[in-house]
Amino acid sequence: MEDFFTYVALFSAALLLIWLLLYFYKRNLKKEKKAYSESRLKKQRTESGGIDFVRCPMCNTPLAQGEDMTSRVFRPMNTPDQRMTILGCPHCYPSVERGARRTCPVCRKDVPLDGYLIARLFNKEHNKKHVIITGCTLCYGPQKKQRE
Numbered sequence: 840m841e842d843f844f845t846y847v848a849l850f851s852a853a854l855l856l857i858w859l860l861l862y863f864y865k866r867n868l869k870k871e872k873k874a875y876s877e878s879r880l881k882k883q884r885t886e887s888g889g890i891d892f893v894r895c896p897m898c899n900t901p902l903a904q905g906e907d908m909t910s911r912v913f914r915p916m917n918t919p920d921q922r923m924t925i926l927g928c929p930h931c932y933p934s935v936e937r938g939a940r941r942t943c944p945v946c947r948k949d950v951p952l953d954g955y956l957i958a959r960l961f962n963k964e965h966n967k968k969h970v971i972i973t974g975c976t977l978c979y980g981p982q983k984k985q986r987e
């Protein structure tokens with residue numbers, strides 16, 4: 840009978856060990872996954888010299904490699920500044936992800952799905968591009984432009 844109890848005790852100890860190993864393994868895996876998805880996020884140098892994530896100007900979601908904004912650039916291509924419209928990133932266009940909100944960085948209003956942001960794209964030397972958001976269809980629409 841004593842042998843049986845020793846066996847049960849050993850067995851449960853082994854089970855506990857396996858469970859603990861699995862627990863730490865899973866926890867580690869989760870950490871690695873998070874670090875991996877974070878390392879895939881695009882980064883840019885800010886004007887103050889720091890490193891920041893590249894975020895969607897519309898919904899502020901950090902963008903990963905391969906996630907590009909849906910935008911249109913208008914011709915001519917060789918001028919120093921071009922008109923550009925930004926429809927959104929994969930998180931907010933063509934459908935809005937849960938938790939994401941399409942807001943205009945200029946007027947802070949919600950931009951509808953058929954609306955877009957209007958920006959000026961400056962082609963700088965060394966192929967560097969600089970984008971300045973001038974507004975959205977609500978605050979910088981065609982009506983306002985005609986008035987100017």
Ligand SMILES: [Zn+2]
Pocket residue numbers: 895896897898899900927928929930931932
């Ligand atoms: Zn977005």
Ligand SMILES: [Zn+2]
Pocket residue numbers: 943944945946947948974975976977978979
């Ligand atoms: Zn706006």
